[in-house]
Amino acid sequence: MADVRVRFAPSPTGDLHLGGARTALFNYLFARHHGGRLLLRIEDTDRERSRREYEERILKDLRWLGLDFDEGPHRQSDRRELYAGAARRLKEGGLAYEAEDEAGRRALYFRPPQRSGRFRDELRGEVRFGKIRDFVILKSDGMPAYNFAAVVDDVHMEITHVIRGEEHLPNTGRQVFLYRALGAPEPRFLHLGLILGPDGRKLSKRHGARSVRELREEGYLPEAVLNYLALLGWTHPAGREEFAGLAELVAEWDPSRLGASPARFDPERLLHFNARHLRRLPARQLARLMQPFLETPLPPGREEVAVEAVREEMRLLSDAPRLLGRLLGPVDPGEVAGRLPEGSAGALAAACRLLEGRWPEGLEEAREFLSALRRWAKEHGMGAREVLHPLRVALTGEDRGPRLEYIIVLLGPEEARRRMERAREARLRA
Ligand SMILES: Nc1ncnc2c1ncn2[C@@H]1O[C@H](COP(=O)(O)OP(=O)(O)OP(=O)(O)O)[C@@H](O)[C@H]1O
Incomplete structure (x- = not known):
């Protein structure tokens, strides 16, 4: 035209x-x-x-x-x-x-x-x-x-x-x-x-609609907001729902697919798009975007590992401090000991021994340490979970979370060893 x-x-x-x-x-x-x-x-x-x-x-x-x-x-x-x-x-x-x-x-x-x-x-x-x-x-x-x-x-x-x-x-x-x-x-x-808002009325300034500014401050990505908005009143001919950014929307967009029906604002769907867009960002970019939301900076030299450790669970950039805090915050050995099965002291002792002499600064070394631990479990007739689960609990105080190699690198070998040691001692005392 x-x-x-x-x-x-x-x-x-x-x-x-x-x-x-x-x-x-x-x-x-x-x-x-x-x-x-x-x-x-x-x-x-x-x-x-x-x-x-x-x-x-x-x-x-x-x-x-x-x-x-x-x-x-x-x-x-x-x-x-x-x-x-x-x-x-x-x-x-x-x-x-x-x-x-x-x-x-x-x-x-x-x-x-x-x-x-x-x-x-x-x-x-x-x-x-x-x-x-x-x-x-x-x-x-x-x-x-x-x-x-x-x-x-x-x-x-x-x-x-x-x-x-x-x-x-x-x-x-x-x-x-x-x-x-x-x-x-x-x-x-x-x-x-x-x-329309959740109340069925037109989203409007006068009714306190969510502003773009609030979304930015809450930790939404512009790509996610655009992706969500693009689908309010428009459909892709092949039913595609994810678009990396504006350039992709421009390439795929076609006014013949516009519709005139009203659409209700669905905050959960917007969050869902945000989580998906957070997952597709390169780690370095995500680290940079997270920065303004953090109370303490990402561990120097390990910024990208920190990002990988939390990105799966993130829905908003502002989730980062909470998720990182959960990984890096203190663990109470007494509390941890109560949740560790009896046999886990042996597994933790083995983990400590295997970590000695290794200083996994990088993911590769951390993976090697975990492989060695799995081999040890096999040699002692134990399943991998029987050693890896106590390790996770000892390191984070949680039953599940990001991949262990991320956690080990993030904590650093010394802190990781200290946490294993303390959990083992507490388990023996329990
Ligand atoms: N809830 C809505 N749904 C669809 N289009 C909207 C909605 N709110 C605003 N628009 C459109 O956005 C454009 C800019 O609108 P405007 O700046 O006047 O905001 P507004 O929220 O409508 O203002 P008001 O607070 O006076 O209702 C206009 O084209 C308007 O039709």
Whole structure:
């Protein structure tokens, strides 16, 4: 499609939440799919509710998601001349008139040529509307009303496709009349199904929807958020559900698979995607991303082992300190002894002996030590579990957890030996 131009048009009245982020993502994907351009427009004509601080936060969140735009941000409050000019033309053409608004202040009204009509929505087909009354286009404070500013901008910015949430459907009828009155072609409309909160209501700033900023602070990955959002109102032709990142989504995305049904926000599914994306990151990258969530830094020189030790159980980056603490935190030998079977003192003694002289700084050496321990078990007619389980309990105080070689390397040979020794002594005393 030639010269596609789309826009994401948030109002800076709160943080970017998942509903807004999905609209931004779909506009982004649409633009990239068609080799077109994405514009960012800040709809800040509501003076009471708009804040520059929110605009900056929205920009930051879009950047974090990787949704970069090609033009803008254009701020509606900077474009008042443009709206005033368009309003003048409508007035001169006899399509607008001044009158008192509901509060008794002077405002400029638009008089639509008809009271009803129809437009085409790309996802819904023909949409009919009616009962359109005269409506305000310039408010008493000189600011344009929402519908007017949006249309004047879409015309001026040569927007070809308007992709937004379906709560805008009731506005579209009024907007269609405005395009015609301004002598401009209508863009195509795609009204996406709403994203609903657990209470069944539209996710919205006003109802405290989870913001992208909160998700970032809780330890979600942008790739996981994008992956989750991409599937709210879109399906891959082969039913694929996992996409490594934006580049892959761009390659696979196709607007013919868009749907108009509403979708309920499912926090568990988002967590599930996050866990999967955490697993696919290279260890070094994951170590770097974990860093801001840690109270104490990862053990120097063993950062990547630490990452491998916890990544299977991680669902959020912020799980890292708890999981690492569980592995590296102190173990109470007395408590451990009570859970060790009687015969385990012998196995722990063997483990101590086998560890002596070995200094497993790396995974390879730690694996060799574990193999030697398994061989010892076999020679003594014991199953591998009979020696490895006491070892795990002695080292971590837990019955299960990450692979033992990770734990040994993380603790370091000295600490590992000390823990085995103490557990063995406590078991003998018990
Ligand atoms: N829950 C939602 N489901 C689908 N689309 C949404 C949802 N919330 C916002 N959008 C879309 O995101 C874009 C930006 O919306 P906007 O910044 O006005 O946020 P908002 O949450 O709708 O604001 P408000 O707090 O005023 O309801 C619009 O295209 C809007 O249609």
